[in-house]
Amino acid sequence: MAKLRVVILGAGFGGLELATRLSLAAADDVEVTLIDRSDAFTFGFSKLDVMFGRSSADEVRVPYREIEKPSVTFRQELVTAIDPVAKRVVTDSGSYQADVLVVALGADLDPAATAGLVEAGHEFYSLDGATRLASVLPSFESGRVVIGVMGTPFKCPPAPSETALMLHDYLVRRGRREATEITVVSPLGVPVPPSPATSDAILGAFAERGITYLGGQTVAGLDPGRRTASLHGGGELDFDLFLGVPLHRAPRVIEASGLAEHGWVAVDPRTLATPFPDVYALGDVANAPVPRAGVFAETAARVVAEEIISGLRGGGQVRPYDGYGLCYIEFGTEQVARVEVTFITASGPRGGPFTPPSDAVAREKDEFAASRLQRWFGRAPAPV
Numbered sequence: 460m461a462k463l464r465v466v467i468l469g470a471g472f473g474g475l476e477l478a479t480r481l482s483l484a485a486a487d488d489v490e491v492t493l494i495d496r497s498d499a500f501t502f503g504f505s506k507l508d509v510m511f512g513r514s515s516a517d518e519v520r521v522p523y524r525e526i527e528k529p530s531v532t533f534r535q536e537l538v539t540a541i542d543p544v545a546k547r548v549v550t551d552s553g554s555y556q557a558d559v560l561v562v563a564l565g566a567d568l569d570p571a572a573t574a575g576l577v578e579a580g581h582e583f584y585s586l587d588g589a590t591r592l593a594s595v596l597p598s599f600e601s602g603r604v605v606i607g608v609m610g611t612p613f614k615c616p617p618a619p620s621e622t623a624l625m626l627h628d629y630l631v632r633r634g635r636r637e638a639t640e641i642t643v644v645s646p647l648g649v650p651v652p653p654s655p656a657t658s659d660a661i662l663g664a665f666a667e668r669g670i671t672y673l674g675g676q677t678v679a680g681l682d683p684g685r686r687t688a689s690l691h692g693g694g695e696l697d698f699d700l701f702l703g704v705p706l707h708r709a710p711r712v713i714e715a716s717g718l719a720e721h722g723w724v725a726v727d728p729r730t731l732a733t734p735f736p737d738v739y740a741l742g743d744v745a746n747a748p749v750p751r752a753g754v755f756a757e758t759a760a761r762v763v764a765e766e767i768i769s770g771l772r773g774g775g776q777v778r779p780y781d782g783y784g785l786c787y788i789e790f791g792t793e794q795v796a797r798v799e800v801t802f803i804t805a806s807g808p809r810g811g812p813f814t815p816p817s818d819a820v821a822r823e824k825d826e827f828a829a830s831r832l833q834r835w836f837g838r839a840p841a842p843v
């Protein structure tokens with residue numbers, strides 16, 4: 460019998476996890492083509508390491524050529540058109556016919572959509588942006604730093620708070636903290652709304668370190684001449700250094716595909732199925748009621764893998780997506796906290812256990828990353 464052709468668009472957190480699961484569970488029955496425009500994967504959180512000089516850009520890039528999995532072929536190509544009815548995909552160097560198509564293209568950043576951001580600010584959400592900042596931060600001596608979010612949705616909601624805590628630490632190490640002010644502007648009223656314990660811990664750490672958190676606000680634009688950031692709710696903030704989280708958008712190829720609804724790919728939140736038969740979407744590009752973060756893309760990939768395998772094997776119960784994620788949060792001084800959250804429950808998002816920052820959780824985060832590199836790329840396990 461011919462193998463089921465599964466074409467996965469995007470080899471990020473979600474696409475890699477899905478390809479891995481299909482290869483492990485059904486290599487004899489599926490033929491997976493995994494397509495990404497890039498030649499390497501980077502964890503989102505590695506950008507913070509690069510920005511603060513803990514790693515170089517080269518050290519955090521994981522080349523896709525390392526992928527060697529039964530029944531998985533990686534192609535480095537740019538997806539230029541998607542036909543969800545015919546399940547056909549066009550790239551800059553060919554076309555692919557799928558039996559099952561999975562869109563995992565993530566979210567693109569759009570710094571140019573905010574007036575003044577490119578001219579007067581720095582974004583730290585791309586590897587290039589983080590790399591540029593790694594050479595800007597060492598010469599920052601004094602003044603006001605604003606870490607500002609431009610709008611929702613945005614990847615990894617705790618990341619601006621992590622950035623503030625890591626920046627504090629960085630400036631203390633350089634003996635420049637007394638000469639600086641740090642303010643975080645975020646649309647979230649508190650840093651991690653479904654987990655009051657996590658929010659309290661972050662806000663407590665901010666209070667101890669003299670960091671200001673302006674919740675429920677987003678940055679509308681920057682005035683390069685006056686070096687001020689205007690807020691959507693009214694008011695302005697002066698800055699000497701602006702670290703921005705740009706507006707996010709679905710990759711452009713989604714717009715023309717007919718998959719977009721309110722800018723993102725519409726899915727059934729329990730199955731990640733789109734309205735088009737045998738077409739799924741997961742991760743940041745999908746309009747599921749979960750935050751944009753790798754851990755949610757990963758748990759969504761579990762559901763889509765089970766859906767595909769269940770279809771192959773003639774049905775069977777698939778545990779619906781519950782929007783569960785386990786997040787690690789950097790607190791500075793190389794310490795990390797952990798929180799579990801479940802977003803899709805009958806009573807709405809629910810915070811799970813919060814583990815305060817420690818060296819032990821920092822080691823656990825390292826193991827989390829190493830285990831993904833082992834699982835997705837076949838790298839050696841982390842030394843115990």
Ligand SMILES: Cc1cc2nc3c(=O)[nH]c(=O)nc-3n(C[C@H](O)[C@H](O)[C@H](O)COP(=O)(O)OP(=O)(O)OC[C@H]3O[C@@H](n4cnc5c(N)ncnc54)[C@H](O)[C@@H]3O)c2cc1C
Nearest residue numbers: 469471472473496503504538564565615742743752753754
């Ligand atoms: C600073 C920062 C810190 C973060 N920290 C965390 C964290 O601690 N924990 C966590 O879980 N998440 C974190 N994230 C978020 C996380 O990185 C993303 O949410 C996650 O990568 C989303 O996974 P995804 O598979 O949906 O998309 P992605 O991982 O973004 O993958 C999408 C892929 O699609 C490819 N692509 C896009 N368009 C095309 C095209 N037209 N043709 C071909 N390929 C294309 C891209 O190259 C990319 O490789 C962080 C993000 C940032 C920026």
